[in-house]
Amino acid sequence: MSTMEKQSKAIDLSHHLSDYVKSIELSPLKGLQKYFGRADMISFAGGMPSPAYFPFASVSADILDVDAFPLDNLREQASSPLAWLWRLFGTDKGTEHTTRVVVPKAPVAGDDGLNLATALQYGPATGIAKTQKFIHDFTARVHQPAYSDFATLVHAGNTDGWSRVVKALCNPGDTIITEDWTYPSAVANATPVGVNFLPVPMDGQGMRPDSLRKLLAEWDETKGRRPHLMYTVPVGQNPTGATMGKKRKQEIYDLCVEYDVIICEDDPYYFLQLGDYVSKPARASEPTFDPTHELAQWIVTLEPSYLRVDYQGRVIRLETFSKTVAPGTRLGWFTCNSRFAERLERIGETTTQSPCGLGQVLVMKLLETWSFDGYVRWLQGIRTQYKMRRDFFIDVLADEFDLQLGTHAQGIWAGAPVYTAYSKPTGGYFMREKSASKALFSFVPPSSGMFLWIRLHFDAHSAFVRGTDDAESLEMQFWTQLAEGGVLTAPGHFFAALKDAELPGVASEGHLRMAFSMSETADARRGLLIFAKTIREFFKV
């Protein structure tokens, strides 16, 4: 990136703001702010209780060490695959090293509001100073936006963040660009506002630039305003698990400049970039993690955010602590141009106000204690754990099925390694022939995130009749049979950006999204064995 780009400032994009957000008034007291900074001021202005009556004299937490999870797969696997379960349920307390952190009620000079008298009080929708500083510094350091005057603003998690983006940028009748398959809540959130979705075909890296250009260039203005907002999950795409590299992001971004589109990058899985799946036998000879590659080195290996190419300020990035600390923190942030941030703050003032103060102080105390380098080490540990879980999931499928590796020239997996599962040969020669002929399901090992997206080949099913639209029905039949067997998955049709879309090949296919993130090893194996048994029964192989 050139120095010139780095020093660029956001351009004026305020013509994208919705009628709704343009009419939110400034917080009444904002006009009088020049008096607020004065230390000697006595305030009878706000409707505030006295902090003397906050019943919490202090809050504290026992926090894990930054290196609670190793960076070396093999070492962890050798020691005990159930260590985390024992830690969780307290039967192995001796091995879990924690540090006690305390947040007092009383303010201390220089604590940036990291005290209960401040954090439990009403505060600005921007959060306490400590939070403001952390999110801005972290964004500058990790994502390195391509323009200098970017703004950061807290929200109550990416779902809250996206709902504010829709409010801020969409009028009824507008159309939002998204991937063919996408996060259902993003659709459920925007549809009631009277907004439509325009799905763009994908390949192994996510949204396709050629398809996007065609859709934008051929947009029929008589059907409404050309789409001016994109919703995308570029890393650990939900549900497909695809990861979009910088080159692809640059292509999409350039198109968005050409057609004046705002990109909302929902990026909860950013630090869960897992890399390629290597089969179990091959992993045994992999080098263990090189500790000299820790910290900054690792950050550099991650595919960059859209912010890295955003020299105009047309990206709104949604970031969250949900997958790196915990979802229950309900804490995340926007990175965007300052004009958008100001409007998104106004929406915050008239809805949730500041994120929960108890959540803010505990998360910020954790991060302060860990330091930046420590948090990066923690993120690496988490990422390694999820990589192990992904690998374990696929290892079990490899044990249960005959997995054959191939590539697709087109479709959502174009360019990615596709595994197709056949029933494993059992019995004599004749049986092997018969079973091997049926491709039961296929998948691409997710390169990021938490999900395995499985395509079910219903054309191998005896009840399938080509040309009829019974795919969803077979999908739900299989889903139900699996649920009856004791395993819950997410049915594929939930993730279709358009419910009645004519996706190519959909009539012969069903899908399931299976999260490998949540289950401990024993449950994961048990669940996958049930899946294997159910699929063999369902396909009668």
Add this chain to the structure above:
Amino acid sequence: MSTMEKQSKAIDLSHHLSDYVKSIELSPLKGLQKYFGRADMISFAGGMPSPAYFPFASVSADILDVDAFPLDNLREQASSPLAWLWRLFGTDKGTEHTTRVVVPKAPVAGDDGLNLATALQYGPATGIAKTQKFIHDFTARVHQPAYSDFATLVHAGNTDGWSRVVKALCNPGDTIITEDWTYPSAVANATPVGVNFLPVPMDGQGMRPDSLRKLLAEWDETKGRRPHLMYTVPVGQNPTGATMGKKRKQEIYDLCVEYDVIICEDDPYYFLQLGDYVSKPARASEPTFDPTHELAQWIVTLEPSYLRVDYQGRVIRLETFSKTVAPGTRLGWFTCNSRFAERLERIGETTTQSPCGLGQVLVMKLLETWSFDGYVRWLQGIRTQYKMRRDFFIDVLADEFDLQLGTHAQGIWAGAPVYTAYSKPTGGYFMREKSASKALFSFVPPSSGMFLWIRLHFDAHSAFVRGTDDAESLEMQFWTQLAEGGVLTAPGHFFAALKDAELPGVASEGHLRMAFSMSETADARRGLLIFAKTIREFFKV
């Protein structure tokens, strides 16, 4: 209340739902819920991280005792008016008694989700089970709704609550009924949706039923749909501090039944019902608080919520922990009919999801430790503290000005005790005559809440010219002079339901809202002395 009323069920009021809220889809997984309850289920369905990776092994808090604040004014005042300040800033740690409470990560049977593995995970928008149970039990026991099948649902504070009510019930062009003077955020929140406000004249108890009937009966349907939603703060009315009794609530409610209006009762100050102001000399001979009147007895003396008369389920009550625990908890709840609750939950799912889990567990652990009776005792202590603060505020004004008690036959203070402040006689006989002739400001001691609403008599000001509309300008001139002197207040015009309304007498009056809740004694006195000095200078008396 008759048994028949108690056993009544909510009527169908779903014709009030907005187009927006009717089109929010059910959470996709809802249809599959029958499998979720099974204990033996393995779930690959949700996009959930593993609780093993939540970095908090436990959180804990040092909480105050339920009797941290006495119920006896005189005793506290005799001991030390600065005790709370010392407690806050830690110089008097020895006297503050606290108890350590701990929330572990691991679930325990019967803990109702009061553990970090549950509370830090994604969860339903209804919150953890412990929160659900508390808010329902508390509502049933304290507010005793007049119908049996009421529902309760958490939100992230009353501002979030009201924003969801507007989304759920208002289409663009609708009109919301409110008081002449109201909470500015309630207006700022709804206006961008394209909603109008219809202010109803008030008296000393708040909204007037005769005025409401007239406005509803004479509604011009050509100007749009007749108002079907009311926003009201019936206790500690913001900004006037009025308290609405049960008889008045019954009258308003009956009108709302007649005209099919939904009442949104925003009631953050419910437990801060302070009673009448008694002058300092008279208070000295008041009986001290009778400890036998603690707990249930005290609850019975409070003016009841609208829920107590709501036999149809047309009240949406907004309740919050902001004034009873702390605003930074960002935790409160709706009480309403189950159909509305279901829609309000859907809005929650697509915005904030569940309130912050760290906030929920700490508040719920506090309340569990205190027990119901303990929490009521805490509320009484808080209420007594705010009563002392209100009394202290007015005592200082009584010291600084010549306060004369009277009543008004009409206007927002009709029926209430009105104090009018004259400059205190100083110097010789001639001077006393001159000063005594000017009524500088007047107020009604607030019977609930946190605010003193002051009317400034600009007709006594030399710059005032009758018939011109310079009242706001004089109001802001005075506000600014006060701010320059070091005291921040909230200017009256912020609270006008309609910014350009022709409120009777407004041309000769300005207003200020002064919170007595926030400042410790020394600051309150210092601020009020600056106020007194500034008003004397401003009015040249």
